[in-house]
Amino acid sequence: NAGVTQTPKFQVLKTGQSMTLQCAQDMNHEYMSWYRQDPGMGLRLIHYSVGAGITDQGEVPNGYNVSRSTTEDFPLRLLSAAPSQTSVYFCASRSIARLRGGDTEAFFGQGTRLTVV
Amino acid sequence: AQSVSQHNHHVILSEAASLELGCNYSYGGTVNLFWYVQYPGQHLQLLLKYFSGDPLVKGIKGFEAEFIKSKFSFNLRKPSVQWSDTAEYFCAVNAGSSNTGKLIFGQGTTLQVKP
Numbered sequence: 001n002a003g004v005t006q007t008p009k010f011q012v013l014k015t016g017q018s019m020t021l022q023c024a025q026d027m028n029h030e031y032m033s034w035y036r037q038d039p040g041m042g043l044r045l046i047h048y049s050v051g052a053g054i055t056d057q058g059e060v061p062n063g064y065n066v067s068r069s070t071t072e073d074f075p076l077r078l079l080s081a082a083p084s085q086t087s088v089y090f091c092a093s094r095s096i097a098r099l100r101g102g103d104t105e106a107f108f109g110q111g112t113r114l115t116v117v
Numbered sequence: 118a119q120s121v122s123q124h125n126h127h128v129i130l131s132e133a134a135s136l137e138l139g140c141n142y143s144y145g146g147t148v149n150l151f152w153y154v155q156y157p158g159q160h161l162q163l164l165l166k167y168f169s170g171d172p173l174v175k176g177i178k179g180f181e182a183e184f185i186k187s188k189f190s191f192n193l194r195k196p197s198v199q200w201s202d203t204a205e206y207f208c209a210v211n212a213g214s215s216n217t218g219k220l221i222f223g224q225g226t227t228l229q230v231k232p
Contacts, residue, residue: 033219033220035222040126040224040225041224042121042123042207042222042223042224042225043161043207043222043225044222045219045220045221045222048219058219090160090161092161092220094220105151105163105166106151106161106163106220108160108161108162109160110159110160111160
């Protein structure tokens with residue numbers, strides 16, 4: 001079982017460069033999200049999606065774009081990288097479980113450590 | 118807006134000591150509550166969760182948490198910690214409709230257990 005797969009694991013960018021962080025899940029989860037993890041600040045929600053074609057902003061969306069063309073994939077795009085975007089990025093997915101009437105746990109990818117110089 | 122606050126940022130304990138990590142959330146309605154653990158160099162893993170029913174929830178590796186609605190709290194406890202419990206611990210809340218899916222995390226607590 002692959003679960004949530006993130007690529008790449010490590011990346012170094014120059015200021016102003018753009019790139020896409022990939023996230024894929026094979027659990028048919030409706031909900032996917034991107035977080036950034038910074039020391040002393042926990043995980044902050046960047047963007048999330050409750051299904052294909054639907055995305056919304058989280059707490060810290062500026063400088064990032066997302067799209068959700070399929071249930072499986074939820075890429076995060078950095079439009080013009082800045083040093084403030086140096087962080088560890090986590091993708092997570094979960095089943096909304098509407099039919100069961102309750103929530104379920106979120107599954108996380110291994111993370112992408114991004115450094116912007 | 119929903120928020121989660123973890124009071125202890127860095128905790129250092131000796132093996133066999135008891136652990137309690139504080140977590141408070143701000144939301145007046147129905148909540149689902151979680152504790153996640155992140156071991157060094159790894160991704161987040163679920164320790165335990167509360168949706169409804171018994172407010173005392175037992176999780177993996179001997180951890181438990183108690184939901185106290187009147188105090189908006191969901192503190193994590195373990196009677197006797199081990200060196201292998203050294204990790205970062207995150208409290209998270211999913212507030213409102215169960216269909217939103219959005220999880221809000223606290224700042225995290227780093228636990229260091231000395232052998």
